[in-house]
Amino acid sequence: MKNLKLFLPLIFLLVMSVFLFRGLFIDPTELPSALLEKPVPQFNLPTLEQPEQTVDQSIFSGQPTLLNVWATWCFACREEHPYLVELAEQGVRIVGLNYKDAGPKARQWLERLGNPYQLNIADVDGKLGFDLGVYGAPETFLINSEGRIVKKIVGIVNDKVWNEQLRDLYYGTGESTQSQGEGQ
Amino acid sequence: MRLLFMILVLFSSAALAMVELEPLSSPELQQRYQVLIEELRCPKCQNQNLADSNSPISADMRNEIRLQLEQGNSDRQIKDFLVERYGNFVLYKPPVDTNTVLLWIAPLLLLLIAGFVVFRISRAQSVANGPVDWSEQEEQAVNQLLARENAAKDPAEEGRAR
Numbered sequence: 001m002k003n004l005k006l007f008l009p010l011i012f013l014l015v016m017s018v019f020l021f022r023g024l025f026i027d028p029t030e031l032p033s034a035l036l037e038k039p040v041p042q043f044n045l046p047t048l049e050q051p052e053q054t055v056d057q058s059i060f061s062g063q064p065t066l067l068n069v070w071a072t073w074c075f076a077c078r079e080e081h082p083y084l085v086e087l088a089e090q091g092v093r094i095v096g097l098n099y100k101d102a103g104p105k106a107r108q109w110l111e112r113l114g115n116p117y118q119l120n121i122a123d124v125d126g127k128l129g130f131d132l133g134v135y136g137a138p139e140t141f142l143i144n145s146e147g148r149i150v151k152k153i154v155g156i157v158n159d160k161v162w163n164e165q166l167r168d169l170y171y172g173t174g175e176s177t178q179s180q181g182e183g184q
Numbered sequence: 185m186r187l188l189f190m191i192l193v194l195f196s197s198a199a200l201a202m203v204e205l206e207p208l209s210s211p212e213l214q215q216r217y218q219v220l221i222e223e224l225r226c227p228k229c230q231n232q233n234l235a236d237s238n239s240p241i242s243a244d245m246r247n248e249i250r251l252q253l254e255q256g257n258s259d260r261q262i263k264d265f266l267v268e269r270y271g272n273f274v275l276y277k278p279p280v281d282t283n284t285v286l287l288w289i290a291p292l293l294l295l296l297i298a299g300f301v302v303f304r305i306s307r308a309q310s311v312a313n314g315p316v317d318w319s320e321q322e323e324q325a326v327n328q329l330l331a332r333e334n335a336a337k338d339p340a341e342e343g344r345a346r
Binding site: 032033126132134136 | 227241267
């Protein structure tokens, strides 16, 4: 019994080390989404492609969708963009949320760099973004065919992120067990 | 010239200060606004409250708070609104529920454990160093044994010392 007491500080140190080591790989600026399993917030906004018409949350029912938050002022979005084009070519359904941006600029950007989006919601004052808990760009939400948010990615979606965190959920094949803080 | 430079540097911090918008429609609302923006955390920054933060999302949140205060919502309603969208992270004081109860109790728990350990150690030490209770008989027996040992030792030691 005495020997166990001698080892307690060591055991405590080892336990702390496990947590601290894990902490090295967690990005503190990534917040877990408060909206997981909740339906996409209601909205009624015009699109970049057809500004005279509006769309609402029903565009997310029926099939799984990646909702990608982007803007022309977002440097990392440019980096992410080619990969989104790749995904779209593979048949992944991507809807864009053009966040706090200018319509003409955004349309020009897409013309120049390619358009992976089925449509782009024009969220000029960021109201929908606010309801989604967006605090920067790029961010990507995976929405299932019932229109519920099942995953949020803060930061760039690249091959690694897609394969480790999104792909299985998108196609409904097995479960993605990675938590949001890891694997970036 | 250097004086001018120093003065300029002194005033440059004013450039970071937020442009304060018009005050709210009543001093009570203004007061509540001030408290709320100091109590709520900017989701994008690391440990800045809404009052201190320059980020666009903080500006959005401050605007939302102003709007809701003018609409007559309670502090509770406003906080719930923001937590619904950004999670408990925006509250400096997270609510006590099954997820956060460990966060709240852990410091107290650790303190209690530490106190307990200190108590046990100090007791063990005092037991080792302090007076031992034993009976008169035992006292005498020990004294006799010690006397016999000393008597046996002394001649041998005297022999070695020479």
